Amino acid sequence: MEIDRKAFRSLTSGLYIISSIDADGRLCGCVVNTLLQVASDPAQLLVSINKQNATAEAVSTSKRFCASVLSQDTTMDLIGTFGFKSSKDIDKFSEFDHSVCESGLPRLTHDTLATFEVRVDSTVDVGTHLVFIGTVEDAEVVGEGTPITYDYYHRVLRGKTPKKAASYNDGDDPAKDEIVEIEETASSEQKVAWRCRMCGYTVEGYPDGLPEDWRCPMCGVGRDYFEKVLI
Numbered sequence: 001m002e003i004d005r006k007a008f009r010s011l012t013s014g015l016y017i018i019s020s021i022d023a024d025g026r027l028c029g030c031v032v033n034t035l036l037q038v039a040s041d042p043a044q045l046l047v048s049i050n051k052q053n054a055t056a057e058a059v060s061t062s063k064r065f066c067a068s069v070l071s072q073d074t075t076m077d078l079i080g081t082f083g084f085k086s087s088k089d090i091d092k093f094s095e096f097d098h099s100v101c102e103s104g105l106p107r108l109t110h111d112t113l114a115t116f117e118v119r120v121d122s123t124v125d126v127g128t129h130l131v132f133i134g135t136v137e138d139a140e141v142v143g144e145g146t147p148i149t150y151d152y153y154h155r156v157l158r159g160k161t162p163k164k165a166a167s168y169n170d171g172d173d174p175a176k177d178e179i180v181e182i183e184e185t186a187s188s189e190q191k192v193a194w195r196c197r198m199c200g201y202t203v204e205g206y207p208d209g210l211p212e213d214w215r216c217p218m219c220g221v222g223r224d225y226f227e228k229v230l231i
């Protein structure tokens with residue numbers, strides 16, 4: 001029987017940053033939507049991270065991770081940096097508020113409502129991903145607001161999920177998205193902009209179209225992934 005991939009969209013979750021430190025002392029972190037509380041006494045969390053992600057390697061070696069709960073006001077800039085780029089290529093934390101825990105782990109506090117520090121007790125290899133299950137050693141409320149949901153990210157922010165995410169499904173392929181038609185009767189105050197259908201990055205201007213060699217500064221895709229919008 002064929003699986004209807006759209007069914008997975010009705011599973012609910014939030015968006016989080018998982019952070020850790022690798023064997024070379026590099027700070028690593030990535031967006032996940034697979035953080036889950038699995039027990040309360042002692043409090044335990046699990047997270048599923050793709051083996052190819054730098055963060056998976058860091059959690060495997062340090063046996064610890066921090067989790068930051070992102071708020072609904074989180075910018076696409078933060079999601080683009082942590083969700084579409086590799087910690088091996090850039091220092092993701094340099095642009096965003098964070099602190100370093102006593103254990104040396106980075107802990108993102110930017111656009112964050114709460115943080116957890118977790119010691120990994122067991123790791124389950126599920127093929128493409130490693131599932132880390134651990135005990136919460138510290139938990140803190142660091143901000144007020146509404147946590148962002150995966151549904152809000154897709155439906156309202158029109159964000160995308162990269163292939164390496166545990167919850168990537170065919171329906172997320174931007175090439176299959178409809179092109180959004182813009183209103184021809186735009187008011188004179190509205191400006192033309194181009195929005196990346198991969199990560200949501202928006203650039204103002206270029207009324208005649210983006211240059212041929214255009215690359216999204218956030219996630220790196222070409223101009224074919226950009227749609228014209230009015231802001």
Ligand SMILES: Cc1cc2nc3c(=O)[nH]c(=O)nc-3n(C[C@H](O)[C@H](O)[C@H](O)COP(=O)(O)O)c2cc1C
Nearest residue numbers: 030031032033049050053054055083085086087165
């Ligand atoms: C909305 C969203 C959800 C994601 N969920 C996961 C996830 O649950 N597990 C995972 O391994 N990657 C997930 N990703 C992808 C990683 O964040 C992405 O591959 C990141 O660039 C890895 O960075 P790193 O190599 O520095 O660890 C998600 C990305 C986005 C944008």
